[in-house]
Amino acid sequence: MKTDSRRILSALTVLALLGLVAGCESDAVAPQDQLPPLMAQDAAYQTGLVAAAITQIGPRLMQSTNPAKQVVDITWAGEHSLTGTVHIDYRTGPDGAPAASSEATWARLYTDAGEPVVYTVPDLGGQTMFDLDIMANLDQGADQATILSGSGGTMASGDNVVTFALAGIVVGSGGYPLDGGMTITAGEHTAEVMFNGTNIVTMIVDSSATYFIDLDTGEVTTGVPV
Secondary structure (H helix, E strand, C coil): CEECCCCCCCHHHHHHHHCCCCCCCCCCCCCCCCCCCCCHHHHHHHHHHHHHHHHHHHHHHHCCCCCCCCEEEEEEECHHHEEEEEEEEEECCCCCCECCCCCCCEEEEECCCCCCEEEECCCCCCEEEEEEEEEEEEECCCCEEEECCCEEEEEEECCEEEEEEEEEEEEECCCCCCEEEEEEEECCEEEEEECCCCCEEEEEECCCEEEEEECCCCEEECEECC
């Protein structure tokens, strides 16, 4: 696959627009000021950040360090560009009894209200905040989790908030999401991401424009597959 080496927008320009540049205060846009409308390229850049964060967080459904525990707390302190805590509730089903993480067939990964996971944009120092509520069926034999419809969350960057819906994404205990997709609503734009087990995935914005995401960095580029 050939892709442009440049980002779709100047990274610092996008981060400034979203209130992500290190040192910006959360109230950088006064209440009476109207936020600038998001362009399709802005939506694409935001989607890249969401996809990169989910790539790091999703596999934790199958990575319990204590197989006997029924509820697991996972805290990052800068690893993989993440800071914060998620909880995983392991059960025999959505309405089932608590189960050991090594035997459960269903799990819910979530953040506490008002305590998002912070993702630091690699090399740029900007930050985004994620509120998560993800449910998945677990296949212990295959070491895989399939994220279910109804899962998703929000990504806050400055005064902009992006919502995302996850469904059918297949993750293992390591590596990139194997299959499935993600839909993100950013302003008036909709982006769809298709995972394929590699670090380069395809994104379609507004059912027309094609981009590619590097899941290792969240970088978004344009290009033509070969």
